[in-house]
Structures are given as C-alpha cells and as structure tokens.
Amino acid sequence: MTSTGTNPPPASPPRAGGPPASAAWELLLPAVSAPPRRRGRALRSALREAVRSGRLPAGTRLPASRELAADLGVSRGLVTEAYEQLTAESYLRAGRGSGTWVSDAVRPSAGRARDLSPRAPGARVDFRPGTPDLALFPRSAWASGHRAALDRLPHGSLGYPDPRGLPELRTALASLLTRRRGVVADPERVVVCSGVAQATTLLGFVLRGRGATAVGVEDPGSPEHASLFRSTGLTAVPLTLDGEGLAMGPLLSSGVRAVVTTPAHQFPTGIAYSAGRRGALLDWARATSGVVMEDDYDGDFRYDRAPVGALQGLDPEHVVYTGSVSKSLAPGLRLGWLVAPESMTDEIVARKRTMDLGNPSLDQAVLADFITGGGYDRQLRRCQRAYKERRDALTGALAAHFPGAEVSGISAGLHIIARLPRRYGPQGVFLRLAEEAGIALRSLDSCTAQRPGRTGDAGGCGTDQDGGGGDGTVRLVLGYAHLAPSAIENGVRLLADTVLAQGRRDGCSPAVGVAAAAGD
Structure with missing residues (x-):
C-alpha cells in the first residue's frame, strides 16, 4: 500500500490474513462483506464516500487494483470496475503508467447537516409562544x-x-x-x-x-x-x-x-x-x-x-x-x-x-x-381541553409566585400577556436573569415595530434584552400549550426564585425583587 505524496513512506505492513491497518482502506471492509450481488455497488459507494469525507484526501495514490483486491479478498475485476466508475465521475484520476490518484476536483463534504429549526437549545423551560403540544x-x-x-x-x-x-x-x-x-x-x-x-x-x-x-x-x-x-x-x-x-x-x-x-x-x-x-x-x-x-x-x-x-x-x-x-x-x-x-x-x-x-x-x-x-x-376538542387546563395552570402559578401580576386578553389561544409590577423590573434585567437560569421568554415590547429606545421597521419578537416596558413594568408574552401543568408550575416557580434570589444578593427584600422601583 502507498500513501500521499511523490515520495511516500513505507506502506503499513499487512495484518495476517487481512488488509493493512490503514483507516482509509478499513472503510471498505463493510462493503466487501455485502452479498455478492451488491458487493460491487457497495464498494463503489464506500470508496466514493471516503473521498467525499476527506478520509482519502486529494492527491492520495491508490493501490494497484491487483494489490487492493488481494488486501480486501475480492476479485481484481471488482476493484477495476470501481476505479473506472469513480474515474468517470471525476472522484479519481488515472494516467497510463502513473497509477490511480484521488482527484483534486472533489471538495470534502461539510459534515452533518445543521438543524436550524426555531428551538431554544439548552433551555430548562421554554415559555415562548406559538408552539402546540406536539405530543x-x-x-x-x-x-x-x-x-x-x-x-x-x-x-x-x-x-x-x-x-x-x-x-x-x-x-x-x-x-x-x-x-x-x-x-x-x-x-x-x-x-x-x-x-x-x-x-x-x-x-x-x-x-x-x-x-x-x-x-x-x-x-x-x-x-x-x-x-x-x-x-x-x-x-x-x-x-x-x-x-x-x-x-x-x-x-x-x-x-x-x-x-x-x-x-x-x-x-x-x-x-x-x-x-x-x-x-x-x-x-x-x-x-x-x-x-x-x-x-x-x-x-x-x-x-x-x-x-x-x-x-x-x-x-x-x-x-x-x-x-x-x-x-x-x-x-x-x-x-x-x-x-x-x-x-x-x-x-x-x-x-x-x-x-x-x-x-x-x-x-x-x-x-x-x-x-x-x-x-x-x-382532535380540536382534545386540544381545547388540554390548553384550557394549561392556561388556568399558568394564570394560577403567576398569581401564586408573582403577586400583583395581571393577565390580559381574552380566554383563548395558546398564549397570554402577563404584566408584572415594577418591583420585578427593570425588564432588561429580568430577561437577562431568566436567560441565565435557562428560561426562554419573549417580551411584549419585542413584538412592536418601535421598541422603547429603538427605531426601525417591524421585526424582532425574539428574546428582548433592551430596557423593555418603558413604564418600568415587565410585560411578557407567555406560551403554555406545549407545557404540562406541572412544568408550567415548576417553570414559574423557578423564574420567581431566580428573580428574588438576585434581589437578595443586591440587598433588596424579596418583595422588592431585582431593583428598588419607586412607587410600586
């Protein structure tokens, strides 16, 4: 076996009864264990993937067909056919008397596809609106x-x-x-x-x-x-x-x-x-x-x-x-x-x-x-029963853990608007604390075209980190449909504990919260 370059180092010695200990050639072993009728296709696919993934980089000289066939324990014709097919597809290049090489026309693949779906990775509780209970x-x-x-x-x-x-x-x-x-x-x-x-x-x-x-x-x-x-x-x-x-x-x-x-x-x-x-x-x-x-x-x-x-x-x-x-x-x-x-x-x-x-x-x-x-x-009746129960759980949890919280809007849909008193603000600090605790939130102000202190056209409605409510209140758009009642209760409790704990660290009483706001 040979390796990359015009002056290759000595090839790895073959193992007794098997191919050399080269990771690239070992990639081909599952292919040659396929049933005889599928072995040629499997070998071509494995060799093609080795080139795409970069395991066989551009400029790598491949073994002679006779040598690779012996190492893999298959017929020479199977390897020759694979070389010819991949040369025709430009994965390999070959010249008379110069051997077979990995072509430089192939760019290694970028790896696994990314998931860009709108989720909150790592969030302990996600109160963002818009998602039903997929269960x-x-x-x-x-x-x-x-x-x-x-x-x-x-x-x-x-x-x-x-x-x-x-x-x-x-x-x-x-x-x-x-x-x-x-x-x-x-x-x-x-x-x-x-x-x-x-x-x-x-x-x-x-x-x-x-x-x-x-x-x-x-x-x-x-x-x-x-x-x-x-x-x-x-x-x-x-x-x-x-x-x-x-x-x-x-x-x-x-x-x-x-x-x-x-x-x-x-x-x-x-x-x-x-x-x-x-x-x-x-x-x-x-x-x-x-x-x-x-x-x-x-x-x-x-x-x-x-x-x-x-x-x-x-x-x-x-x-x-x-x-x-x-x-x-x-x-x-x-x-x-x-x-x-x-x-x-x-x-x-x-x-x-x-x-x-x-x-x-x-x-x-x-x-x-x-x-x-x-x-x-x-299905609509089933969802209606579940979502009403969860809305009630959220309004109850807010009343228990955030005294003075107000919920506005009709009794409908998959979200509520919650207004928390000024003692829990300022809103920017509240949202930062929630994010640090792994709680995904969305502010009402982030759904406006003109956010307080900002200019620009319609946009946002993501997690808002600016000053927020303008009047000192915390205004949130809270989704509940995708959360079980127990998760809603635990999430609101965690949010309250996080905010009040910061208030204690800042030297405020638990009733005041993260900032001493005059008049509330």
Whole structure:
C-alpha cells in the first residue's frame, strides 16, 4: 500500500490474513462483506464516500487494483470496475503508467447537516409562544389514514396535483370552515397552502403584481407578517392598535390598501376585535377597494364561550381568509389554506402553480379523510381541553409566585400577556436573569415595530434584552400549550426564585425583587 505524496513512506505492513491497518482502506471492509450481488455497488459507494469525507484526501495514490483486491479478498475485476466508475465521475484520476490518484476536483463534504429549526437549545423551560403540544398529535390515526389513503387513491392521484389542492380536501375544508368559523367557502376558491406563511407570500406577490407597494401590519403583531410581505417586494407599514383592534385613524392616514389582521385573537395582545371595529375595517376596505388578510391562526380555541366567527363571513370579496393545522395538529405538516375573493382567485392559483406545482397529494388525502371522518373535530376538542387546563395552570402559578401580576386578553389561544409590577423590573434585567437560569421568554415590547429606545421597521419578537416596558413594568408574552401543568408550575416557580434570589444578593427584600422601583 502507498500513501500521499511523490515520495511516500513505507506502506503499513499487512495484518495476517487481512488488509493493512490503514483507516482509509478499513472503510471498505463493510462493503466487501455485502452479498455478492451488491458487493460491487457497495464498494463503489464506500470508496466514493471516503473521498467525499476527506478520509482519502486529494492527491492520495491508490493501490494497484491487483494489490487492493488481494488486501480486501475480492476479485481484481471488482476493484477495476470501481476505479473506472469513480474515474468517470471525476472522484479519481488515472494516467497510463502513473497509477490511480484521488482527484483534486472533489471538495470534502461539510459534515452533518445543521438543524436550524426555531428551538431554544439548552433551555430548562421554554415559555415562548406559538408552539402546540406536539405530543397530542394523533400518530396512530394519522398512520392508519396514510395506509387507507394509499389503498384507495387511484394511480392518477399521485401525478401532478391541481395547484389549488385535491378537490376532496378543498371540499372538506370548505365544509369545515363554514361550520366551525362561519366562513363563506366555495371549494373552487379554497387554495391548499404550506401553512399561513405561504398564503401570506401568495397574497403579497399578487398585490405586488397589481401595483401595490405597501401593506399594513398590526403593531404590535407577528413579525412574520412583515418579513413575508417584504420578501415579495412590499413595504410593511406598522399600524397601531387600541382596545378594540386596529386603530382606524392610522390606517386611514397610512394610504395603504391592504392590511393583515388577527381579529379573532390578536397576536400578541390577546384582544378580540370589537363588532364596531370589524365593521369599520370592512367599511374602509369597501371604500378604498382594499383587501384585508385575516390570519385565523388559533380561532378554534376559545375557552370561555363559543369563538367569534371569522371576519371573512361578513364580506368574502374584501377579505382573504387564511388558516392552518399548525396549532391543531402540528406545524411540521405544512398544511394550511387560503380562501380567496373571486376577483383574486385566478391570480393566486397561477402564482401557486409557479411557486411549487401544489402540495403533496398523499398528505392532502389523509387530511381530507381525517376531517370527513370526524377525527379533526375530536382532535380540536382534545386540544381545547388540554390548553384550557394549561392556561388556568399558568394564570394560577403567576398569581401564586408573582403577586400583583395581571393577565390580559381574552380566554383563548395558546398564549397570554402577563404584566408584572415594577418591583420585578427593570425588564432588561429580568430577561437577562431568566436567560441565565435557562428560561426562554419573549417580551411584549419585542413584538412592536418601535421598541422603547429603538427605531426601525417591524421585526424582532425574539428574546428582548433592551430596557423593555418603558413604564418600568415587565410585560411578557407567555406560551403554555406545549407545557404540562406541572412544568408550567415548576417553570414559574423557578423564574420567581431566580428573580428574588438576585434581589437578595443586591440587598433588596424579596418583595422588592431585582431593583428598588419607586412607587410600586
């Protein structure tokens, strides 16, 4: 055996009855132990991977085919075929009388793929909002649904789908949304999307194509709305809220003719738009020929009464309705929907076609069966019971461990707004202590376009480390759906213990907390 370079050192001596003790050649041993019919393919694959990984670096001279065959205990023809194939693929290079070498055209792979999913690595407790309890996903029913869908689907259904979605799913969604959310849903105007994110992008491209340059977004609100619209070439214009919803004065003066809203349960403030504000918003849309995008992200989860019906049901020609299974089943399914006004349907469908040719047919068929068979309604009831219990656990834990804490917003959804008295502030210090203790939090101020002491357009809504609440209070957006009641209780207790312990170290009484704030 030889090694790298023009003047190679002596090769490692062969072991008795086996190949030399070279790590690179030992990589080939599992390949040659494969069954005879697969041995050639396995050898080529192993040799190719050794080059890709850098275990055989560029410039390495390979043994003669006869020598390597003897070391590995295979036929010379098997090795010759592997050398010829990898030379043709440019992994190796060979010249008459000069042997076979690892080509310098191959760059070693970068290693394992990184996981960039939005998690909080290392957090002991994660109170950030937006994630359902993924353990509630109906694995058995979904697996059975896959088998049943495969058995019944005709072969043609596995071809390129209607970009709007499978007709059976659009029909099932139209019935579901009409029954549960009061949506005016014609199956011909339902478009199956990869979640609300894609629905937002589709609408943004269509608005841009119609000449729009800006779209209004709620402030505070979901930063994803602003970033998705910006990706389509539109400017996101922050519009302030009041106690009834989107404030009409700033909307009228902004000049925008499109706005995105979360009227059933505004994110993050937790309010529900009043009947008067819903009517005023639709009057604005009619008067300006404007468009309202309704993001009904958690409209099914109301705990104190029946959910308020969708805004779209009042004027389906001026409201684009969007939703998904991300909170009811799992965000990883990437299944959502858009109900388009008749005047925009063709443009939205055309953009969907060029974007991805449609969503996977099998997943759509499974969801259609899950809805029509009653499984989806059962899942919603199961989630509603669990999430109400967890909301109660969080509000109770806050009252017990943070006396004076106030919870605002309607009894709905997967998050609450908690306002802690000034004695627990300042907010920046509070958030830093939580992070050091391994508690992931999100501040309400981080969901605003204009953070206290900062300027800039809509963004953030991550862990906020600035001065925070302005008035000295700590204002948090706390998610609870993904946490068991015991984990919620333990997390709030840990947070309180962390803050009060710092107060003691600073020489304050436990009732004062981390900073002595005058007047509270």
